[in-house]
Amino acid sequence: MARYCGPTEKISRRFGVPLFGSSKEFERKPYGPGQHGARNVRKKRSDFAVALGEKQKLRMQYGVMEKQFRGYYEEASHRKGVTGHIMLQLLETRLDNVCYRMGLGNTRRAARQFVSHGHITVNGRRVNIASYQCKPGDVIKVSDNRRSAGLADKMLDLTQAAPVPAWINMDRTHRNGVVVRLPERDEVNPMVNEQLVVELYSR
Helix, strand or coil: CCCCCCCCHHHHHHHCCCCCCCCHHHHHCCCCCCCCHHHCCCCCCCHHHHHHHHHHHHHHHHCCCHHHHHHHHHHHHCCCCCHHHHHHHHHHCEHHHHHHHHCCCCCHHHHHHHHHCCCEEECCEECCCCCCECCCCCEEEECCCHHHHHHHHHHHHHCCCCCCCCCEEEECCCCEEEECCCCCHHHCCCCCCHHHHHHHHCC
C-alpha cells in the first residue's frame, strides 16, 4: 500500500498542529511555511476549504492515502452508529496505530515501519500489514526473536512516559498487549472535527 513520503514539518506547520508527533522544528516555528508564513496572513476560507483541510489533517495524521481513506468512510457509512465516530475507530484500530498506542513507536511512522518489518504477531501469527484491522480480543505481541525484542525494548524505553489508552491492556514486561474494546470518541483525540469530513464526503 502506498504511503506519504514527503516532508512532515511543512504539513504540520501548514495546518498548525503537530500531525506527525511533537518536534522541535514545529515548536520553533509554529506558523505557516514559506516566505510569508510568519506573517500569519490568512484569507477567509470557504466552508468547503475548511472541511477539506479537516479531511487532509485526519488523513495525514494516520498516514493514509486518499483512496484508502475514502474506503474507511464508505465502510463507516454502512455500519450502524455515528459515521464519524466509527471512521475514527477504524483508523484507531489499524495495527500500526495500535502499536503506536502501545509504545512500540514514538510516531505512527515508526510504528508502521516496526510492523512492516515483521516484528509483530497478532494472535500468534506474524502480520506485516500496517492497515490490518484489529478487533477486541486480539493479542498483539512482539516476535520472540532477539532483534525484534531488542528494538521493542529500545522503543518502549523511549516512550515509557506516554500513557497507554484504556482500551488496550499493555504488558511491557512481556512486550504484548490486548485490544480489550473499541476506543471511545474522547479517547482518540484526532485534532480534527470528523463531522466536517463526513459532510465533505456525503456531498
